[in-house]
Amino acid sequence: MRTIGFSLIGGSHQFLHGLPVAAALSRRSGVVVEVFVVSDADADRAREMLNAFGAGAVEVIVLRLPRFVERAARREGAAAPLKTLRLAWWSMRMRRCTTIVALERTSALLARLPGHCPPLIQIPHGVGGARRAGGNGVDGRFSAFDLALVAGEADRRSTIDAGLLPAERVQVVGQIKLSGLNRLGLLQRKRLFANARPTILYNPHFHPRRGSWEQFGRALIDALGQDRAFNLIVAPHVRLFADASASEREALEALGDPDWLIIDTGSSRSMDMTYTLGADIYLGDFSSQLYEWLIFPRPCVFIDQVGDGGAGDTKLPEMWSMGETVTSFPDLLRALSRASVSHSDYRHRQSALMHDAVGDFRELADEVAADAIVAFLDARQL
Known part of the structure; x- marks a missing residue:
C-alpha cells in the first residue's frame, strides 16, 4: 500500500491546484491519501473540496504545534501560519x-532535515511556478523536488532552461485548478x-514593490465612484490583507455598494474564479490569476508602478504584453476607457500565450497528474 501525502501548508487559496489530484488518487486501488494542513479552518475547507471532487477516504491532518507556541504566535499577531516550524515539528510523521x-x-525543507525523506513532487500553484514574484529571479528550492x-x-521550458530540474523530471499535466472547476461545471460566466x-x-x-494597492x-x-461608467470588483491576492484585523477588513468591505462596487479581502469567491469569470476588464500588476482570466480572452490593463517594464523578471514582460501597461494614475483611467x-x-x-501556458483547460489534468504520480512511483519501485 502506497501512502501519498499532500503538504497543503500554503493556505486554502492553493487547494484547488492540488486537491483534485488527491481526490483522483484516493479512488485508485493500493493508494492511501493523507492531506496535511495548518489550521482547523483549512481542514474543513479541504474536506469540503475533497467531497465535491468525489474523493474516497482521505485523512486530513492539522499540523498542530504545542499550545504555548500557538498562543505566543497569536499574541504576536503572526499572520504566517509558522509553516517552517510546523514542517520541522511534523517531519517524522510526514516523511x-x-x-x-x-x-x-517551503516544503522543500523536508529534504534538508536530517534523516530519510521520501521523494518530493511539486505541483506549482498557478503558472510561472519556478519564478519568484516581482523581479527576484527563479526559486532555487524548486531543485529539491x-x-x-x-x-x-x-513552465516546462523555463524550469529546464533555468537549470532547476532536468527534462526527465518535469512533466506537463495541464492546469489542475481549471480542470477541476470545469469538471464541476463552474467555468461559466x-x-x-x-x-x-x-x-x-x-x-x-501583495508584493511590497510591485503590488499597486497602496499607490492606486x-x-x-474614488475615481470610479464619481464617474460610474464602470462596475468595480476589488479582489486582491488573498495575502494582501492577511495581516489586517477583522475590523480593518470589515471597514474596507463596508465601502461596497451593490449597484457598482464589490470589495473582497479574501473570501472563497476570491479563489474559486467567481470574479475572474464575472468581470469584463482585468486590472492588476501581476498574478497567475491572469491565466485563469484568459480562458475567455478579454481586455487587460496592467500597472507597472516601478516603471521599468518588468526588467529582470522572468514573467512580467510576457504578462504585460497581453494588454496596455501604464505607470501613472491618469494613464490608468484613460487605458480603462479604451480597453x-x-x-x-x-x-x-493572449490566445497564443495561454495555449503555451496551460494548454486545453478542458482536459482532465487531475487524472493526468494522478497517472504521472503513480508512474513515477512505479518507476522507482516504491
Whole structure:
C-alpha cells in the first residue's frame, strides 16, 4: 500500500491546484491519501473540496504545534501560519509517506532535515511556478523536488532552461485548478451586477514593490465612484490583507455598494474564479490569476508602478504584453476607457500565450497528474 501525502501548508487559496489530484488518487486501488494542513479552518475547507471532487477516504491532518507556541504566535499577531516550524515539528510523521506532493516550495525543507525523506513532487500553484514574484529571479528550492508536474510547455521550458530540474523530471499535466472547476461545471460566466455597465476586476498583488494597492487602490475606488461608467470588483491576492484585523477588513468591505462596487479581502469567491469569470476588464500588476482570466480572452490593463517594464523578471514582460501597461494614475483611467476597443490588438497574443501556458483547460489534468504520480512511483519501485 502506497501512502501519498499532500503538504497543503500554503493556505486554502492553493487547494484547488492540488486537491483534485488527491481526490483522483484516493479512488485508485493500493493508494492511501493523507492531506496535511495548518489550521482547523483549512481542514474543513479541504474536506469540503475533497467531497465535491468525489474523493474516497482521505485523512486530513492539522499540523498542530504545542499550545504555548500557538498562543505566543497569536499574541504576536503572526499572520504566517509558522509553516517552517510546523514542517520541522511534523517531519517524522510526514516523511513516513511513500511520497509527498507540495504546492509551494517551503516544503522543500523536508529534504534538508536530517534523516530519510521520501521523494518530493511539486505541483506549482498557478503558472510561472519556478519564478519568484516581482523581479527576484527563479526559486532555487524548486531543485529539491524529484518531479515537477507543471501546467504547460512554458513552465516546462523555463524550469529546464533555468537549470532547476532536468527534462526527465518535469512533466506537463495541464492546469489542475481549471480542470477541476470545469469538471464541476463552474467555468461559466455570470454577471455580478444588475446593470449593463462593463465590470472591472482589480486584482492587486501583495508584493511590497510591485503590488499597486497602496499607490492606486483607494484613488481608483474614488475615481470610479464619481464617474460610474464602470462596475468595480476589488479582489486582491488573498495575502494582501492577511495581516489586517477583522475590523480593518470589515471597514474596507463596508465601502461596497451593490449597484457598482464589490470589495473582497479574501473570501472563497476570491479563489474559486467567481470574479475572474464575472468581470469584463482585468486590472492588476501581476498574478497567475491572469491565466485563469484568459480562458475567455478579454481586455487587460496592467500597472507597472516601478516603471521599468518588468526588467529582470522572468514573467512580467510576457504578462504585460497581453494588454496596455501604464505607470501613472491618469494613464490608468484613460487605458480603462479604451480597453474594450483596443482589445483586438492583444487578443491573438493572449490566445497564443495561454495555449503555451496551460494548454486545453478542458482536459482532465487531475487524472493526468494522478497517472504521472503513480508512474513515477512505479518507476522507482516504491
